[in-house]
Amino acid sequence: MLRLEKLVKTYRTGDQALKAVDLVVPEGQVLALIGPSGAGKSTLIRCINRLVEPTSGKVWLGDTELTHLSSGALRRERRQMGMIFQEYALVERLTVMENVLSGRLGYVGFWRSLTRKFPQSDVDEAFRLLDRVGLLAMADKRADELSGGQRQRVGICRALIQNPKLLLVDEPTASLDPKTSRQIMRLICELCAERGLAAIINIHDVALAQMFVQRVIGLRFGAVEFDGPPDALTPDVLTRIYGEEDWEATIRKVEDEDAEAAE
Ligand SMILES: Nc1ncnc2c1ncn2[C@@H]1O[C@H](COP(=O)(O)OP(=O)(O)O)[C@@H](O)[C@H]1O
Numbered sequence: 235m236l237r238l239e240k241l242v243k244t245y246r247t248g249d250q251a252l253k254a255v256d257l258v259v260p261e262g263q264v265l266a267l268i269g270p271s272g273a274g275k276s277t278l279i280r281c282i283n284r285l286v287e288p289t290s291g292k293v294w295l296g297d298t299e300l301t302h303l304s305s306g307a308l309r310r311e312r313r314q315m316g317m318i319f320q321e322y323a324l325v326e327r328l329t330v331m332e333n334v335l336s337g338r339l340g341y342v343g344f345w346r347s348l349t350r351k352f353p354q355s356d357v358d359e360a361f362r363l364l365d366r367v368g369l370l371a372m373a374d375k376r377a378d379e380l381s382g383g384q385r386q387r388v389g390i391c392r393a394l395i396q397n398p399k400l401l402l403v404d405e406p407t408a409s410l411d412p413k414t415s416r417q418i419m420r421l422i423c424e425l426c427a428e429r430g431l432a433a434i435i436n437i438h439d440v441a442l443a444q445m446f447v448q449r450v451i452g453l454r455f456g457a458v459e460f461d462g463p464p465d466a467l468t469p470d471v472l473t474r475i476y477g478e479e480d481w482e483a484t485i486r487k488v489e490d491e492d493a494e495a496a497e
């Protein structure tokens with residue numbers, strides 16, 4: 235459903251953030267994109283919905299090639315791509331409900347969005363989503379009254395109310411404590427499975443990625459260094475992606491967490 239062909243991004247500073255990345259993501263597949271800071275993870279997902287303009291290469295979403303679309307056509311295609319951010323990107327002074335509904339702005343007309351009059355069907359769907367993520371009671375709270383984990387749940391609802399086919403998720407747990415991180419990763423992956431959504435989840439926590447996804451892409455210096463199942467992330471592979479470190483400790487951590495989950 236998503237296909238990147240020789241995607242290149244060179245920033246004006248001369249930084250080569252992506253060097254001819256080829257990637258195919260089938261419908262409904264959830265994959266983790268790992269790699270050290272500066273590897274190009276954020277650039278890659280932002281080139282997909284053109285928050286960052288690729289320098290060259292192609293992005294296919296289904297039968298549509300995105301890099302040549304006019305702004306109107308791009309806006310329509312972007313509805314199919316929900317985004318979830320590390321810092322949540324909520325509007326602090328708006329309520330939880332209003333933040334979720336803002337995910338519909340790609341659909342409702344401009345005047346309607348100014349007065350924030352959303353169709354009842356959107357409001358109903360927002361309630362359903364908030365209920366699903368355990369935030370129904372919080373609908374009228376202001377975003378700035380929520381904890382980090384709750385904020386990220388709102389961010390997830392805002393992405394899902396767009397009714398996307400693909401989720402682009404940038405370090406969803408980087409601002410959260412370890413337990414909340416695991417809950418949020420589990421929630422995102424469950425929701426993708428329930429709705430048949432594909433997702434690219436940027437995450438630098440290898441152990442967390444290994445716990446929840448079937449496919450891992452390792453990026454290094456803007457190039458794909460690894461593409462395979464989480465089990466194949468051996469210390470050698472991790473050294474190729476990240477450089478020297480004590481990877482046995484990381485892998486042990488995954489085994490401990492598995493044991494903990496089985497208890
Ligand atoms: N707006 C920008 N202008 C110039 N260089 C950038 C910009 N954004 C990112 N870069 C550079 O591109 C490379 C990849 O960055 P990024 O995609 O943010 O990596 P990651 O998300 O894996 O940490 C880095 O070298 C970074 O410094």
Ligand SMILES: [Mg+2]
Nearest residue numbers: 275276277405
């Ligand atoms: Mg990043």
